[in-house]
Amino acid sequence: MGGLMQGKRGLIMGVANDKSLAWGISRACADQGAELAFSYQGEALAKRVRPLAESVGSDMVLPCDVTDPASIDATFAEIEAKWGKLDFLVHAIGFSDKSELRGRYVDTSPENFKLTMDVSVYSFTAVAQRAEKLMTDGGSMLTLTYYGAERVMPHYNVMGVAKAALEASVRYMAMDLGPRNIRVNAISAGPIKTLAASGIGDFRYILKWNELNSPLRRNVTIDDVGKSGLYLLSDLGSGVTGETHHVDAGYHVVGMKAEDAPDI
Numbered sequence: 154m155g156g157l158m159q160g161k162r163g164l165i166m167g168v169a170n171d172k173s174l175a176w177g178i179s180r181a182c183a184d185q186g187a188e189l190a191f192s193y194q195g196e197a198l199a200k201r202v203r204p205l206a207e208s209v210g211s212d213m214v215l216p217c218d219v220t221d222p223a224s225i226d227a228t229f230a231e232i233e234a235k236w237g238k239l240d241f242l243v244h245a246i247g248f249s250d251k252s253e254l255r256g257r258y259v260d261t262s263p264e265n266f267k268l269t270m271d272v273s274v275y276s277f278t279a280v281a282q283r284a285e286k287l288m289t290d291g292g293s294m295l296t297l298t299y300y301g302a303e304r305v306m307p308h309y310n311v312m313g314v315a316k317a318a319l320e321a322s323v324r325y326m327a328m329d330l331g332p333r334n335i336r337v338n339a340i341s342a343g344p345i346k347t348l349a350a351s352g353i354g355d356f357r358y359i360l361k362w363n364e365l366n367s368p369l370r371r372n373v374t375i376d377d378v379g380k381s382g383l384y385l386l387s388d389l390g391s392g393v394t395g396e397t398h399h400v401d402a403g404y405h406v407v408g409m410k411a412e413d414a415p416d417i
């Protein structure tokens with residue numbers, strides 16, 4: 154298998170460092186010949202993203218804060234000026250005040266509820282609006298979600314509510330953009346130690362729990378996420394849209410593990 158992404162150009166939003174899920178997807182796409190542009194939030198991250206971009210042959214590294222519509226416009230204007238069109242988009246962006254990623258969901262403040270929804274949900278719609286205009290030959294858009302959207306997970310709180318809305322927006326946008334042959338999907342990744350994940354209370358315990366209880370008896374890596382991302386972004390996924398695809402070592406199918414039963 155080689156060159157699956159030859160001739161395709163994609164914007165990757167959300168690489169913070171070499172642990173980022175978006176970086177796993179970037180590597181998998183670049184290995185198959187994709188040409189990539191990267192957006193980053195804030196100058197502190199630019200230092201980390203630039204060398205990563207260079208390592209996959211990219212010199213398009215653009216600032217973009219998704220809370221600022223003018224910043225999103227500037228990023229897509231740059232893509233249009235340099236490339237004229239876009240084939241794929243990866244949205245790997247989420248944020249919530251970490252003081253509310255512990256304790257009870259019911260205590261979420263209105264300010265953090267709105268901020269979390271804006272950065273973690275609406276931003277995908279906002280970038281999809283701009284990307285649609287550049288996907289003149291069809292395209293593929295991908296976002297990242299988590300099982301906390303479907304079931305209650307400890308400490309995930311408002312982020313779980315936001316991910317549920319994000320998954321719903323994937324389905325609505327799949328319907329809206331399907332007639333233009335633009336596919337919209339999500340990967341629901343198992344827990345992986347990243348900068349964003351470090352804000353979640355007891356994250357090490359969640360990692361251990363998934364490792365012990367998932368069918369594959371391990372945690373997933375950014376390479377696992379990258380390979381499934383490649384499938385959804387390339388023509389291998391040509392008949393797939395509106396989907397939330399679990400890349401979680403099978404954790405989401407488990408009700409209870411037999412060998413855990415105590416003597417009763």
Ligand code: NAD
Pocket residue numbers: 166167168169170172173174175193194198217218219220244245246247248272297298299300341342343344345346347348349350
């Ligand atoms: P990460 O910290 O590497 O990436 C999060 C990114 O969001 C960063 O690059 C950050 O700069 C960006 N971001 C936050 N606010 C932004 C803003 N206002 N404008 C632009 N960018 C902004 O962590 P990650 O775990 O790779 O997260 C990527 C996505 O994957 C997130 O949506 C996260 O919820 C999701 N996810 C993560 C896990 C996990 O266990 N790590 C599991 C499932 C889903």
